[in-house]
Amino acid sequence: EIVLTQSPGTLSLSPGERATLSCTASESVSGRLLAWYQQKPGQTPRLLIYGASSRATGIPDRFSGSGSGTDFTLTISRLEPEDFAVYYCQQYFRSPNSFGQGTKLEIK
Amino acid sequence: QVQLQESGPGLVKPSGTLSLTCAVSGGSISSNNWWSWVRQPPGKGLEWIGEVYNSETGSPNYNPSLKSRVTISVDESKNQFSLRLTSVTAADTAVYFCARGADGYGYGHYWGQGTLVTVSS
Numbered sequence: 001e002i003v004l005t006q007s008p009g010t011l012s013l014s015p016g017e018r019a020t021l022s023c024t025a026s027e028s029v030s031g032r033l034l035a036w037y038q039q040k041p042g043q044t045p046r047l048l049i050y051g052a053s054s055r056a057t058g059i060p061d062r063f064s065g066s067g068s069g070t071d072f073t074l075t076i077s078r079l080e081p082e083d084f085a086v087y088y089c090q091q092y093f094r095s096p097n098s099f100g101q102g103t104k105l106e107i108k
Numbered sequence: 109q110v111q112l113q114e115s116g117p118g119l120v121k122p123s124g125t126l127s128l129t130c131a132v133s134g135g136s137i138s139s140n141n142w143w144s145w146v147r148q149p150p151g152k153g154l155e156w157i158g159e160v161y162n163s164e165t166g167s168p169n170y171n172p173s174l175k176s177r178v179t180i181s182v183d184e185s186k187n188q189f190s191l192r193l194t195s196v197t198a199a200d201t202a203v204y205f206c207a208r209g210a211d212g213y214g215y216g217h218y219w220g221q222g223t224l225v226t227v228s229s
Binding site: 001033035037039043045046047050056088090092095096097098099101102103 | 144146153154156158159169170171172204205209210213214215216217219220221222
């Protein structure tokens with residue numbers, strides 16, 4: 001089973017700042033088969049990024065994904081108030097399709 | 109636009125069986141996509157339960173931690189897929205989501221709204 005570790009656990013930033021979230025896999029995620037989701041309290045996870053760097057439909061271009069192998073990054077270039085939420089990565093290269101434990105992005 | 113809707117009992121007794129259905133609209137359950145279940149215990153992160161491609165292609169894939177208790181199946185006549193989890197305990201209390209992949213891959217492109225299932229006597 002591929003274990004995904006997200007860091008930091010909590011990230012405190014202000015609107016307008018740049019956010020960098022990391023997702024490290026216990027073994028290589030071939031084909032860059034990694035997705036990122038945003039989840040707000042009481043809501044369904046929202047797909048942001050798939051294939052490590054492809055933005056899902058309707059996702060603003062301030063969200064970008066990068067990385068390969070075992071190290072992946074979600075970057076939010078300039079935080080908007082609505083971006084404060086929990087973010088999860090998921091690998092779908094090998095079953096079980098594991099999730100990271102999440103990074104909480106909170107307002108500083 | 110594909111839409112998914114979970115349904116099933118919101119309360120299940122310990123040692124009982126949790127059964128949920130995900131109704132699919134705006135698309136066919138027989139299409140070449142992965143159909144999956146994900147759960148989220150209150151205040152915790154997402155846990156992948158398992159996935160099925162369609163009723164004709166291979167076997168479902170399950171989370172090893174649940175494999176002995178879980179069954180995911182497709183009902184093409186009703187355009188839906190189902191989750192069955194046996195021998196439940198309080199640790200199975202969670203919001204259960206169904207999801208559909210895209211491009212032949214198993215990430216969550218479309219999601220249901222989720223349904224809370226509580227295991228309690």
